[in-house]
Amino acid sequence: MNAPAYAQLVRQHFSRPVGAGCFEPGVPGVVQGCAGSREQGLAVQFQCRLDGEKILEARFLAWGCPHSIAGASWLAERLAGMGLVEAARITGNEVSAALDVPADKLGSILILEDALGACLENARQRHYLNE
Amino acid sequence: MTDSSATAKTIYLDYAATTPVDSAVVKVMVECLGEDGDFANPSSVHAPGVAARVRVENAREQVAGLLGARSGEIIFTSGATEADNLAIRGAGLFQVHKGRHIITSKSEHRAVLDPFKSLEKEGFEVTWLVPEDHGRVSAEQLQAALRPDTTLVSLMHVNNETGLVHDIAALGQLCRSHGVLFHVDAAQSAGKLPIDVRAMQIDMMSFSAHKIYGPKGIGALFVSREPRCNLYPVSYGGGQEQGLRPGTLATHQIAGMGLAFELAAGRMQADQQRLHELREVLWSGLQAIGGVTANGELEYSAPNILNVSFQGVEGESLLFGLDGIAVSSGSACASGSREPSYVLRSLGLDDQAAQSSLRFSLGRSTSRDDIDVVVSMLSAQVRRLRALAPDWVK
Incomplete structure (x- = not known):
């Protein structure tokens, strides 16, 4: 009616997103990465709270289409x-496959991948990741 | 979030896209379909054919009655799109010996833009006006565009996306004084705003039945006989409709359109007063959300349409979150398209503002409760999406 068909998982994550928001300043072990812009159709920020090399919790902020918000969730x-x-092995293809993302939205999913990559790079720079 | 089928709970605020068929109209249409009804070909000379012809001519008078026209000036078509094509291509080509310069606006419906583009490809010179007067083409702007070789001007009465209303009487007077034919797409205004084709000096006017509680698949073109407006047909194959629109007349659809127009004439003033009040309630409620902008000044728009941009939210997500509410987005009318509306762009909106726009169009069944629910749901969704957005894009 109002929009093209969306997968049930997209509906679920969009209406009840997991990890929506950001950590309070000063919370220890938080790394973050951003990607995208309004002009690109998606702007997203990822944060991960770490204990050594382990991700305890992830949070995100996103401005974008339902597939993008659901993908971040x-x-x-x-x-x-x-x-x-x-975490570094996760690709946009996995997100696309899980959420049945249509071809014209794949650019947004790559922006999600970039934001996660920037977050992990931040972890690397801050020596959470021993390579 | 929506399923493919509407439910009883859906609040429908998309009456500018189409309307349900009035039950009285359905009844009249059914009377023209069955073996015991007026199903015969209206062109046949036997008694059943004459009975069908009476239905058609009665409908022609009903349609003409809403416009201040004569019944002989109404040509039935398949809808406003075909009427626009017939008017623009038919009149443009008929007058080619007088000139090849024709004028329209960039904010017209595709049903007007595309016939103009087709003539442009065939050697016509088109002036594409960008509305300058609060999203409308003014008489002064049109005057500046007229040339000695201008033969046709086409401007819509009410814009389908913004609801902005052209001053048709002023534009018509200007065209008539320059001997230029004036065509008006009235798909969104018929039955909603007063129309007098004589006082407005209109040469051709396009209509659709399904915008005012009539059936889809039927419309009409008013073609003035005084002064005489001549045009070529765009299709061939029979002599129906004065040779301008050949094909067996669809009695049931025509009868339905006629009654829809008659019913609209009788309730237009009361309907519009009520819808104007409801739109004010809607606009007031949306303004309370904050960060909302009306696209097109309400002072200049039809009382049943409100187009609003919501700052800081992405349009598709906003629409997706409005479960149970049927509205149109600021994307192009093609379903599923994410292209920003060219009409909103022509008002000066950037891509993001156009994409975060919703068009609310109210109708006969819209209630105060509907408006309250919509405002409440929108308020919650907009706040949720804004809270979800990173600071650097807010």
Whole structure:
């Protein structure tokens, strides 16, 4: 009616996003990364709270389409409890496949991947990740 | 979030897209379909054919009655799009010996833009006006565009996206005084705003039935006989509709359109007063959210349409979050398109503002409760999406 069809998982994550918001300033072990812009159709910020190489919790802020918000939520849910090395292996393709993202939205999913990558790079720079 | 089918709980605020068929109209249409009804070909000379012809001519008078026209000036078509094509291509080509300069506006419906583009490809010179007067083309702006070789001007009465209303009487007077044919797309105004084709000096005017509680698939073109407006048909194959629109007349649709127009004439003033009041309530409620902008000044817009931009939210997510509410987005009318509306762009909105716009169009069944629910849901969604956005894009 109002919009093209969306997968049930998109509806679920959009209406009840996991990890929506950001950590209070001063919370220890928080790294973050950003990507995108309004002009690109998606602007997203990822934060991960770490204990060594382990992600305790992930949070996000996003301005974008339902697939993008749902994708960020899906990633935040997936990242919790994951190691940084394992997190670095997550690709936009996994997000797209999980949420049945249409081809014209794949650019937004790559921006999500970039934001996660920037977050993990921040962890690397702050020596949370021993390579 | 929406399913593919509307439910009983859906609040429908998309009456500018289409309307349900009035139950009285349905009844009249059914009377023209079955074996015991007036199903015969209206062109046949036998008694059943004559009965169908009476239905058609009665409808022609009903349509003409809403416009201050004569019944012989009404040509039935498949809808406003076909009427626009017939008017623009038919009149443009008929007058080619007088000139090849024609004028329209960039904020017209595609049903007008595309016939103009087709003539442009065939050697016509088109002036594409950008509305300058609060989103409207003024008489002064049109005057500056007229040339000795101008033969046709086409401007819509009410814009389908913004609701902005052209001063048709002033534009018509200008065209008539220059001997230029004036066509008006009235798909959004018929039955909603007063129309007098004589006083407004209109040569051709396009209509659709489904915008005012009539059936889809039927419309009409008013073609002035005094002064005489001549045009070529755009399709061939029979002599119906004075040779301008051949094909067997669809009695049931025509009868339905006629009654829809008659019903609209009888309740137009009361409907519009009520819808104007409801729109004020809606606009007041939306303003309380903060960061909202009306696209097109309400002072100059039809009382049933409100187009609003919501700052700091992405349009598709806003629309997706409005479960149970049927409205149109600021994207192009093609379903699923994320292209920003060219009409809103022509008002000076950037892509993001255009994409974060919603068009609310109110109708006969819209209630105060509907408006309250919509305001409440929108307020919650806008706040939620704004809270979710990173600071650097707010």
